[in-house]
Amino acid sequence: AAAPTDAPAARASRAVTFAGEGVTETERVLGQVWADLLGVDTLARETEFGDIGGDSLTALDIAEAVEARLGARLDTRDFIDHPSLAGLANRIDELRRAG
16 A cells, blocks of 8 residues: 655645635635645735744745646745735736746
């Protein structure tokens, strides 16, 4: 039998609540990734990656999960330049449009 995998995309999803309105689909998917990998239950569009325990190692796991789920390849610099949930989701949308 195959050994269980610990890949970010294979971990069980946890319930996440979004504070506020106007959350986009990309923000929802990214928020779910953050919730799964950082262990948070509530996020807002202005929540910043570093404020909820994100670091360079977590950024790599999140980038891998984002590429698998949304088809956009994030660079670790994106987490510095776009630290909020909304900002990083917008960056993902830009990357997806650019192909």
